[in-house]
Amino acid sequence: MSDPICLFCRIIRRELPATVVYEDDEVLAFQDIAPKAPVHLLIVPKRHVEGLQALEDGDAGLIGSLFACLTRLARERGVARSGYRAVVNAGADGGQSVLHLHLHLLGGRPMDWPPG
Ligand code: 5GP
Numbered sequence: 001m002s003d004p005i006c007l008f009c010r011i012i013r014r015e016l017p018a019t020v021v022y023e024d025d026e027v028l029a030f031q032d033i034a035p036k037a038p039v040h041l042l043i044v045p046k047r048h049v050e051g052l053q054a055l056e057d058g059d060a061g062l063i064g065s066l067f068a069c070l071t072r073l074a075r076e077r078g079v080a081r082s083g084y085r086a087v088v089n090a091g092a093d094g095g096q097s098v099l100h101l102h103l104h105l106l107g108g109r110p111m112d113w114p115p116g
């Protein structure tokens with residue numbers, strides 16, 4: 001269900017602008033407003049799910065759809081061969097700032113490890 005005050009739900013409902021790069025019945029992908037790499041896309045479920053920490057066993061298909069979208073976008077954006085980073089921040093210690101599940105696709109430069 002959609003949350004009336006959630007930032008990403010509002011983007012999904014087109015109440016807030018975003019540069020959308022992919023959409024289907026289940027998934028929306030758009031550019032991050034403050035990109036941390038030359039390629040920085042966010043892949044989100046259209047259904048409001050707070051994060052990985054809120055997923056249930058029945059959500060396996062949704063996770064598959066999100067990652068299928070991410071790998072497709074990585075190919076389309078030309079980073080599949082050079083490599084990229086797929087990140088999901090979960091909860092306070094994970095550094096999650098928007099409480100609507102999202103995959104980050106980061107690419108176009110070498111990534112450091114470990115993360116901060
Ligand atoms: P988190 O820290 O929750 O893993 O990631 C949230 C991401 O959402 C951040 O990378 C941040 O730049 C991005 N973000 C925050 N507000 C907006 C917005 O209004 N529009 C878009 N496109 N991205 C946003």
Ligand code: ZN
Binds near residue numbers: 002008010
């Ligand atoms: Zn939401």
